[in-house]
Amino acid sequence: MKRHDVDVLSLVFGLLFVGVSLMWPLVHYDVLGLPGLEVAAPVLLVSVGLAGLMASLGRLRRDR
Amino acid sequence: MVARELCGHDRGMNDAPTTPLSNPGAAPPPPPRLGAELHGLRRSQSDRVVAGVLGGLGRRLGVDPLLLRIATVVLAVFGGIGIMLYAAGWLLLPAEDEDGSVAEQALGRHDSGGPRTASIALAAALALVLLGSAGAVIGGSWDGVVLLVLAGCGIVLLLRRDDPRAGADLEDAVTPNTSGAFTDYPGFPDYPGFPGYRGSASPVTSRADDPATAGAATATPDDAADAESPVSADAPEVVPDAAADDPQSTTAQEPSAARETVPGERWWAQDLQQDDPQAWATRNEDWDPFAGSEPPPAPAATRRQRSALGPLTVSAAAVTLGALAVADALGASIPHVIYHAAPLAVVGLGLLVGAWWGRSRGLIILGVLLSLVLVQAFVTDNTDFDESYSLTPTTQAVIPAGTQEHGAGSVRYDLSQVAFADGDTASLAVDQGVGELVVIVPPDVDVTVNADLGVGEIQTFDDTSGGMGQERRITDLGTDGRGGGDLRLDLDLGIGSIEVRREAP
Numbered sequence: 001m002k003r004h005d006v007d008v009l010s011l012v013f014g015l016l017f018v019g020v021s022l023m024w025p026l027v028h029y030d031v032l033g034l035p036g037l038e039v040a041a042p043v044l045l046v047s048v049g050l051a052g053l054m055a056s057l058g059r060l061r062r063d064r
Numbered sequence: 065m066v067a068r069e070l071c072g073h074d075r076g077m078n079d080a081p082t083t084p085l086s087n088p089g090a091a092p093p094p095p096p097r098l099g100a101e102l103h104g105l106r107r108s109q110s111d112r113v114v115a116g117v118l119g120g121l122g123r124r125l126g127v128d129p130l131l132l133r134i135a136t137v138v139l140a141v142f143g144g145i146g147i148m149l150y151a152a153g154w155l156l157l158p159a160e161d162e163d164g165s166v167a168e169q170a171l172g173r174h175d176s177g178g179p180r181t182a183s184i185a186l187a188a189a190l191a192l193v194l195l196g197s198a199g200a201v202i203g204g205s206w207d208g209v210v211l212l213v214l215a216g217c218g219i220v221l222l223l224r225r226d227d228p229r230a231g232a233d234l235e236d237a238v239t240p241n242t243s244g245a246f247t248d249y250p251g252f253p254d255y256p257g258f259p260g261y262r263g264s265a266s267p268v269t270s271r272a273d274d275p276a277t278a279g280a281a282t283a284t285p286d287d288a289a290d291a292e293s294p295v296s297a298d299a300p301e302v303v304p305d306a307a308a309d310d311p312q313s314t315t316a317q318e319p320s321a322a323r324e325t326v327p328g329e330r331w332w333a334q335d336l337q338q339d340d341p342q343a344w345a346t347r348n349e350d351w352d353p354f355a356g357s358e359p360p361p362a363p364a365a366t367r368r369q370r371s372a373l374g375p376l377t378v379s380a381a382a383v384t385l386g387a388l389a390v391a392d393a394l395g396a397s398i399p400h401v402i403y404h405a406a407p408l409a410v411v412g413l414g415l416l417v418g419a420w421w422g423r424s425r426g427l428i429i430l431g432v433l434l435s436l437v438l439v440q441a442f443v444t445d446n447t448d449f450d451e452s453y454s455l456t457p458t459t460q461a462v463i464p465a466g467t468q469e470h471g472a473g474s475v476r477y478d479l480s481q482v483a484f485a486d487g488d489t490a491s492l493a494v495d496q497g498v499g500e501l502v503v504i505v506p507p508d509v510d511v512t513v514n515a516d517l518g519v520g521e522i523q524t525f526d527d528t529s530g531g532m533g534q535e536r537r538i539t540d541l542g543t544d545g546r547g548g549g550d551l552r553l554d555l556d557l558g559i560g561s562i563e564v565r566r567e568a569p
Binding site: 003007009010011027035 | 399401402404405406408409411412413414415416417418419420421423424425427428431434435438442469
């Protein structure tokens with residue numbers, strides 16, 4: 001498989017799914033707890049969004 | 065704007081059965097018999113938010129995609145039907161620039177089915193989704209619905225593989241342009257790897273969104289005739305006729321010269337392509353994520369590349385599940401949630417790989433479905449909807465301090481037996497996810513209610529209202545007016561009903 005420019009959609013959803021799949025077991029084993037989830041979910045979304053933003057900006061810069 | 069898009073479409077439909085222009089000797093494609101309206105339904109690559117399902121549908125139906133998007137979001141919020149419908153559309157509708165849907169590619173059927181089978185498969189899948197969603201609303205179970213929908217999609221696709229038309233399509237040297245309605249996409253001819261994709265035929269048709277050519281979309285009678293009559297040796301005459309019908313068409317202005325210089329090519333497409341190279345390049349860049357960086361690969365390589373990562377990931381997820389099951393059988397205790405989280409993690413990793421190598425966007429659908437199942441599994445694992453919690457304190461000291469957390473269920477705080485004197489203050493804070501929350505207060509105490517409700521009904525004393533995003537801040541003095549102590553209630557509920565009432569005196 002040839003390496004291509006970053007596909008932001010795949011990146012964002014990949015990070016999101018990995019984050020969600022890590023989060024639920026943590027809640028299950030009471031590492032996070034429900035209050036922890038209230039913090040962890042926004043943190044996850046913000047980090048995923050920032051990653052997507054940075055990837056998009058990087059692409060824009062390379063395209064120029 | 066909608067009308068213009070629709071016009072572009074009609075033009076596309078008009079073109080659909082006339083492809084053998086460039087190869088008049090090829091066997092004519094079978095005519096579309098049913099679902100002429102649906103044939104050529106494609107995911108739009110230009111007008112898209114997620115995967116272009118609604119953009120393509122709106123274009124085909126002549127409806128502003130924004131309306132469809134709003135409807136889908138509303139349906140997604142209430143019961144999740146919108147998500148399922150969208151996922152089904154993503155799975156079963158090919159993109160404009162592809163000859164097979166995501167699901168077909170995953171199943172390894174690269175030749176495109178006829179438009180008739182595409183529309184039938186789509187209709188059947190949508191019917192299944194609707195039935196499943198209805199079942200979800202009635203039964204309240206997500207697991208079953210997801211499985212039902214997946215099973216339905218699989219059956220439809222497998223049936224399509226056995227369709228006799230598949231063989232006929234394969235024999236044609238020239239693809240019978242089943243994607244005719246959208247081959248007129250602006251960025252189309254420059255798409256890497258696309259030339260040659262349809263054999264020797266020029267992939268270029270016309271530009272749907274060019275205002276000049278939009279006028280060329282002519283009368284519906286033409287379309288109807290084209291769609292219903294078998295395409296035969298007279299097909300090459302159809303396009304020149306259609307163009308000649310319309311004086312506005314740019315193609316009508318210099319047709320013969322172009323036809324002579326490019327024999328066998330589509331003369332009108334040629335001069336259209338040349339009219340604005342800058343716009344072509346820009347559009348192309350906008351919608352094709354890899355246009356700038358990827359050298360045009362061989363068509364076969366593109367397909368292999370696309371199908372490699374998806375099946376690889378799905379297989380890895382299956383192996384992971386199997387390994388978990390084996391570990392479970394050997395004595396390790398593996399909770400229910402892990403069974404859902406592990407494949408989701410594998411799918412997520414597959415997508416991350418696909419961000420740089422290969423393509424795996426189809427995995428997003430799988431990931432969304434797995435996420436839904438995971439959330440559902442988590443909720444059923446951790447909460448019991450039949451469980452009810454009830455607390456009846458008898459003194460102010462027993463009223464729990466701090467915010468009381470409840471997941472789901474029926475929760476009841478009966479404070480009616482707590483004695484309040486003038487000047488006493490107490491407070492109760494409850495944070496509940498789903499269910500029924502009842503607080504009963506003594507008859508005389510002055511009550512300040514500070515309630516937040518996501519969706520549902522809220523009743524404080526004599527005041528009832530329902531809906532979404534409810535906030536209520538009230539003070540009720542009780543039967544004796546001011547006096548008799550103060551009680552503050554902070555109630556926060558996601559979905560359900562909140563009721564605050566006084567003990568009947």
